[in-house]
Amino acid sequence: MHTFRIGTLASRAALNPPTIRYYEEVGLLRKARRMGSGQRVYDNTDVERLTFIKRCREFGFSIEQVKQLVALTADPSSACMDARTLAAEQLEQVRVQLGELRALEQSLEELVGSFDSRCAGGPGPDCVILGDLARS
Amino acid sequence: MHTFRIGTLASRAALNPPTIRYYEEVGLLRKARRMGSGQRVYDNTDVERLTFIKRCREFGFSIEQVKQLVALTADPSSACMDARTLAAEQLEQVRVQLGELRALEQSLEELVGSFDSRCAGGPGPDCVILGDLARS
DNA sequence: CTTGACCCTCAAGTTACTTGAAGGTTTACG
DNA sequence: CGTAAACCTTCAAGTAACTTGAGGGTCAAG
Known part of the structure; x- marks a missing residue:
């Protein structure tokens, strides 16, 4: 070999x-x-x-999850369903992340949009938006 | 105060x-x-x-980007357009991540789906899918 | 036989914090 | 007024998942 x-x-x-x-x-x-x-x-x-x-x-x-999967493949008796469970959990996590990232995308779109509409005249001395970001 | x-x-x-x-x-x-x-x-x-x-x-x-934004707010002359640029770049990054995450979601759906359809009979001794994952 | 590509280990750097240890300060209650 | 809980301090190390660098040995080709 x-x-x-x-x-x-x-x-x-x-x-x-x-x-x-x-x-x-x-x-x-x-x-x-x-x-x-x-x-x-x-x-x-x-x-x-x-x-x-x-x-x-x-x-x-994660590394730890992969370790589990590697261990599962070494013990094929119940490997399949356990692996499915891991995969399904991972899918759930991904969907949560997707939701957060989509919300973030929208917020950023709005942020960029407000720069465009409210500061369109060029670099003004008093940017309203940067001020807005500081207020609770 | x-x-x-x-x-x-x-x-x-x-x-x-x-x-x-x-x-x-x-x-x-x-x-x-x-x-x-x-x-x-x-x-x-x-x-x-x-x-x-x-x-x-x-x-x-990132922390470094926030430092830039903080510096921008201290120097309001050109702050607005520079901040817009930073925000637009950030939006771009978020969209790339979104694309990757969507692809990942789909792959995981398929993975879970194949566990369901091909290992449905319960924990069989030879899980085909775990084997598949190892081959190039 | 030498040169360049490849390999080794060990240590530290990366990001953005969190956690813990050991000890000083403030505040509220009796 | 005393003391105990709650809060503050610094410094060090831990987290994830590697990457980068230093200093030095090894292998293959010409």
């Missing part, structure tokens, strides 16, 4: 080498085998593992 | 005292006057200042 070092793994999984070392350090990835010189050695199964982790991170799971 | 201590300021601006000290430390808030005993003293103008800062943070501006 053919092996490679951390840089290759990094480019295959589209992560930086320090990130991979970090994942190993926090226990998300198990300790890599080492060459005599101390350099880490990986193979294709590690690409899969890391791809799984990266996918999960892109889904917005 | 009546004055008060940090706890009162904190509750009026809806922030925690350590946060206010932190803002002072990083130069977002100027150094507070002190009583003989060393305790910080504030008045109503500080409530306004802090409210302004909190508003801006809620708009998603």
Whole structure:
């Protein structure tokens, strides 16, 4: 089986080498085998593992949640429904964030709009809006 | 003019005292006057200042951006258009984040959906989906 | 055999705070 | 007036999830 070092793994999984070392350090990835010189050695199964982790991170799971998912995959008996639960919880969080961000978008639109309409004459000495922001 | 201590300021601006000290430390808030005993003293103008800062943070501006906005309010000559620019940039960032989050929402919906349809029979020993996540 | 790309570890920086320890101050009550 | 609760102080460390940098070893090609 053919092996490679951390840089290759990094480019295959589209992560930086320090990130991979970090994942190993926090226990998300198990300790890599080492060459005599101390350099880490990986193979294709590690690409899969890391791809799984990266996918999960892109889904917005925290490191701790990904650890749980990794543990679930090691114990397939009840893995499926537990993973579904995690995913559903994550989806719920994302929707809350979406709601907040949409509200923020609207407020910012209004803010920009009020600059446009009320300060349109150019840089006046007394910007009403900056003053407004300070009042309760 | 009546004055008060940090706890009162904190509750009026809806922030925690350590946060206010932190803002002072990083130069977002100027150094507070002190009583003989060393305790910080504030008045109503500080409530306004802090409210302004909190508003801006809620708009998603970073501490550095808020510093710029605070500086702008001190120099009202060109404040208005510069502030508009900052707000517009912030709006742009928010829209990018919104796009990413929407894509994430959809992916998670699909993920949850596939757990429902393909693992519906209960916790099977071989969850196809967890396997799928690992493949490139 | 040397040069450049790659690897190692350890420490510190990032953002925007929060939490905790150890101790001084103020205020309210009896 | 005493004392206990509530509040204040500073400084240090913790949080998430890495990134960046220093200082130094290793590997592959020409």
